[in-house]
Amino acid sequence: MQHTISVLVENEFGVLSRVASLFSGRGFNIDSVTVAPTNEDGMSRMTIVTRGDEQILEQITKQLNKLIDVIKVIDFTDGSGIEREMALIKVTAEDENRAEVLRVVDIFRAKIIDVTPKSYTIEATGNPVKIDAILDLLRPLGLKELVRTGAVAIGRGAKGWKG
Amino acid sequence: MKMNGARIMLECLKKEGVDTIFGYPGGTVINIYDELFSFKEIRHILPRHEQAGTHAADGYARATGRVGVCLATSGPGATNTVTGIATAYMDSIPMVIITGQVPTPLIGNDAFQEVDIIGITRPCTKHSFLVRDVKDLALIMKKAFYIARTGRPGPVLVDLPKDVQIAQTEFVYPETVEIRSYKPTMGGHPRQVEKAMDMILDSRRPVMYVGGGAVLGNAAEELTALCRELLIPVTTTLMGLGSFPENDPNSLGMLGMHGSYCANMAMTTSDLIIAIGARFDDRVTGKLTTFAPHAKIIHVDVDPTSIKKNVRVDLPIVGDVRDVLIKMIKQADKLKDKVTAFKTALAPWHDDIAGWKEKHPIGYKNSTTIIKPQFVIQKLRELSDVDAIISTDVGQHQMWTAQFFQFNKPRTLLTSGGLGTMGFGLPAAMGAQVAFPGRQVITICGDGGVQMNIQEMATLVQNKLPVKIVILNNNFLGMVRQWQELFFDKRYSSTCMELPIDFVKLADAYGAKGFSTSKPSDVEKIIKQGFKENGPVIMEFKIAREEKVLPMVPAGAALNEMVLNA
Numbered sequence: 001m002q003h004t005i006s007v008l009v010e011n012e013f014g015v016l017s018r019v020a021s022l023f024s025g026r027g028f029n030i031d032s033v034t035v036a037p038t039n040e041d042g043m044s045r046m047t048i049v050t051r052g053d054e055q056i057l058e059q060i061t062k063q064l065n066k067l068i069d070v071i072k073v074i075d076f077t078d079g080s081g082i083e084r085e086m087a088l089i090k091v092t093a094e095d096e097n098r099a100e101v102l103r104v105v106d107i108f109r110a111k112i113i114d115v116t117p118k119s120y121t122i123e124a125t126g127n128p129v130k131i132d133a134i135l136d137l138l139r140p141l142g143l144k145e146l147v148r149t150g151a152v153a154i155g156r157g158a159k160g161w162k163g
Numbered sequence: 164m165k166m167n168g169a170r171i172m173l174e175c176l177k178k179e180g181v182d183t184i185f186g187y188p189g190g191t192v193i194n195i196y197d198e199l200f201s202f203k204e205i206r207h208i209l210p211r212h213e214q215a216g217t218h219a220a221d222g223y224a225r226a227t228g229r230v231g232v233c234l235a236t237s238g239p240g241a242t243n244t245v246t247g248i249a250t251a252y253m254d255s256i257p258m259v260i261i262t263g264q265v266p267t268p269l270i271g272n273d274a275f276q277e278v279d280i281i282g283i284t285r286p287c288t289k290h291s292f293l294v295r296d297v298k299d300l301a302l303i304m305k306k307a308f309y310i311a312r313t314g315r316p317g318p319v320l321v322d323l324p325k326d327v328q329i330a331q332t333e334f335v336y337p338e339t340v341e342i343r344s345y346k347p348t349m350g351g352h353p354r355q356v357e358k359a360m361d362m363i364l365d366s367r368r369p370v371m372y373v374g375g376g377a378v379l380g381n382a383a384e385e386l387t388a389l390c391r392e393l394l395i396p397v398t399t400t401l402m403g404l405g406s407f408p409e410n411d412p413n414s415l416g417m418l419g420m421h422g423s424y425c426a427n428m429a430m431t432t433s434d435l436i437i438a439i440g441a442r443f444d445d446r447v448t449g450k451l452t453t454f455a456p457h458a459k460i461i462h463v464d465v466d467p468t469s470i471k472k473n474v475r476v477d478l479p480i481v482g483d484v485r486d487v488l489i490k491m492i493k494q495a496d497k498l499k500d501k502v503t504a505f506k507t508a509l510a511p512w513h514d515d516i517a518g519w520k521e522k523h524p525i526g527y528k529n530s531t532t533i534i535k536p537q538f539v540i541q542k543l544r545e546l547s548d549v550d551a552i553i554s555t556d557v558g559q560h561q562m563w564t565a566q567f568f569q570f571n572k573p574r575t576l577l578t579s580g581g582l583g584t585m586g587f588g589l590p591a592a593m594g595a596q597v598a599f600p601g602r603q604v605i606t607i608c609g610d611g612g613v614q615m616n617i618q619e620m621a622t623l624v625q626n627k628l629p630v631k632i633v634i635l636n637n638n639f640l641g642m643v644r645q646w647q648e649l650f651f652d653k654r655y656s657s658t659c660m661e662l663p664i665d666f667v668k669l670a671d672a673y674g675a676k677g678f679s680t681s682k683p684s685d686v687e688k689i690i691k692q693g694f695k696e697n698g699p700v701i702m703e704f705k706i707a708r709e710e711k712v713l714p715m716v717p718a719g720a721a722l723n724e725m726v727l728n729a
């Protein structure tokens with residue numbers, strides 16, 4: 001099963017490689033990973049999308065917590081979090097395709113951020129399932145290049161991660 | 164006072180109570196060595212190889228419970244420590260490894276003797292630091308020692324660039340340290356302990372399965388008190404040996420691949436396993452699907468990742484073994500009547516165990532014409548001091564030591580269990596002897612592994628460290644040969660050490676004493692002679708070449724499918 005985990009880490013030298021080598025060294029999967037600083041001093045937040053059964057996921061969470069630089073691990077199971085991802089998508093847009101691409105962009109509330117006579121570059125945000133859906137529609141029209149940020153996630157409700 | 168980084172590093176060691184370091188000089192640590200020249204509070208031991216220096220610091224840590232410290236130069240010096248670091252990591256040994264590094268402006272430039280030692284050791288250290296500013300050095304050292312010794316202990320590496328050693332700053336050692344992202348849970352949850360005691364008192368076939376955590380957590384006394392109070396049979400892992408006296412009637416000895424018949428049968432038929440600082444290693448569980456099929460499992464461990472890693476657990480208790488055992492003892496005190504009833508109800512269980520002990524005790528067939536290795540180990544036990552420290556190398560001799568020496572006190576067996584590092588025994592003994600100059604320190608080695616760090620004979624002689632080196636010489640890489648005999652049709656591919664070594668001459672070349680024999684009748688005489696010597700000694704016993712370590716649970720088999728003695 002796919003899981004999205006937030007990992008709050010000290011902004012220390014080498015912390016990204018510690019997390020990455022934990023996953024590779026123990027044979028855990030990473031579907032996507034993002035990392036950037038937070039509002040708190042010296043703290044970064046990683047969002048990792050991973051896969052595994054319950055037992056594997058428990059090990060992943062425990063192993064992450066064991067890393068000295070990890071402050072907190074949050075596992076967003078069963079809809080406790082909201083996820084968003086951004087994709088930049090370059091599609092072929094010639095003649096009969098141009099209008100169709102625009103329609104898809106419109107339906108998904110995406111944006112055109114670059115235009116040439118032969119192409120559109122699209123910015124789409126949404127939860128990863130929505131990104132998959134727009135890609136499914138654009139693929140037959142001629143997908144030239146794709147960049148996805150990977151998911152970021154935050155807990156639902158009024159509380160921050162500290163509670 | 165203003166000092167340079169090299170001096171600050173030494174002052175930090177002093178503040179941490181370090182009295183000895185094992186180090187090897189080189190270009191990027193020469194400034195530290197210059198400071199050491201006049202720094203009298205710390206003893207520096209020069210091994211003949213950085214790997215041995217690391218194992219010596221490890222042996223020092225295992226024997227004392229304190230943090231072992233070693234020092235190496237950048238590049239090849241640092242890479243030579245890797246096996247020693249991994250060895251310590253696998254067995255959770257507290258160590259601080261200090262490596263020199265090329266000056267910060269050169270890092271990343273493939274400078275002379277530059278190596279990314281932090282990257283290389285990332286998977287086998289508990290944590291590591293690159294010091295980029297001399298102002299951070301004292302705090303980093305404080306953190307390094309704190310991390311190494313607390314929670315689940317482990318090796319921590321500090322990489323110290325040469326320019327940071329030269330740079331000056333005010334030296335202030337922090338009194339305390341707080342790491343917001345590192346807060347190991349030491350106190351076991353009282354409610355969980357109560358539940359555990361209920362489960363124990365409800366059980367009828369309980370086994371305490373005790374691991375290295377009981378040694379690391381200095382909990383031997385509490386463990387012994389609790390088990391004697393409740394009359395629960397105790398089996399230990401290789402790493403747990405000594406935490407419960409093996410001469411106690413409730414000791415089952417070691418379990419697992421080369422464990423006793425009674426220990427493995429007890430595990431297989433138990434209704435409650437109480438795991439204390441043990442990590443359900445595959446050498447212990449055998450085939451997982453048939454492991455302890457009737458037992459509930461209570462697991463006490465300071466490291467949550469050890470719990471439910473390999474086996475299901477009915478009651479996890481995260482915390483320090485000593486804390487949890489003390490709470491258990493108190494809880495048992497409150498339940499006096501139940502405890503009495505429980506002990507009576509254990510009678511049939513004790514009978515089963517006595518039956519297994521009698522049916523297949525750990526044993527061997529002695530001989531009057533050829534030296535049996537088990538006989539040598541028994542003689543060593545008989546003739547050595549009660550508080551002697553024994554280190555082993557890795558192989559058959561290690562298992563015979565575990566089976567036949569009988570360990571009654573914690574920290575008297577130093578052995579590489581998790582990594583199984585050949586070459587560990589001699590330098591580890593060296594580290595223990597440095598820590599305890601007045602105690603008898605014996606290393607039991609094979610003819611193969613002893614040659615992996617034999618150069619440390621020089622260190623022993625130079626520093627007057629009277630380590631007694633016992634070599635059980637079968638002229639084979641015996642443990643591998645045993646597998647070839649049992650599972651590969653006796654195709655002894657590259658396990659015969661065809662060249663016989665004259666270990667007596669070798670001892671002599673280093674200025675040490677050497678004895679050798681192939682006669683059973685000489686064994687006692689040589690051990691006595693060797694023990695009498697004031698300096699380091701090699702005692703070589705040419706043993707029955709194809710003797711096997713038995714019982715044995717073949718890899719992948721169930722614990723109760725043991726190959727027993729003929």
Ligand SMILES: Cc1cc2nc3c(=O)[nH]c(=O)nc-3n(C[C@H](O)[C@H](O)[C@H](O)COP(=O)(O)OP(=O)(O)OC[C@H]3O[C@@H](n4cnc5c(N)ncnc54)[C@H](O)[C@@H]3O)c2cc1C
Pocket residue numbers: 253254255314315316373374375376377379380381399400401402403417418419420421422439440441442443444446447463464465466469482483484485557558561562579580581582583584642
């Ligand atoms: C040739 C060879 C043969 C071997 N055969 C056997 C065999 O037959 N039987 C056997 O048992 N082993 C055998 N071993 C050793 C085996 O490989 C493992 O090293 C060993 O079983 C692990 O022991 P352990 O479970 O006690 O764990 P350790 O590695 O000692 O781990 C200690 C555990 O305790 C925890 N801990 C540490 N400190 C504390 C504390 N203060 N409080 C609470 N918990 C703490 C740690 O988190 C960890 O989970 C063999 C090794 C070799 C090289």
Ligand SMILES: Cc1ncc(C[n+]2csc(CCOP(=O)(O)OP(=O)(O)O)c2C)c(N)n1
Pocket residue numbers: 556557558559560561583584585586608609610611612613635637639640641642643
């Ligand atoms: C560094 C290292 N290399 C290889 C091995 C694999 N190995 C395990 S036991 C063993 C044989 C050891 O032979 P020896 O030291 O003579 O001891 P014996 O088994 O004969 O008592 C080998 C090669 C190891 N454990 N460590």
Ligand SMILES: [Mg+2]
Pocket residue numbers: 609610611635636637638639640641
């Ligand atoms: Mg041998």
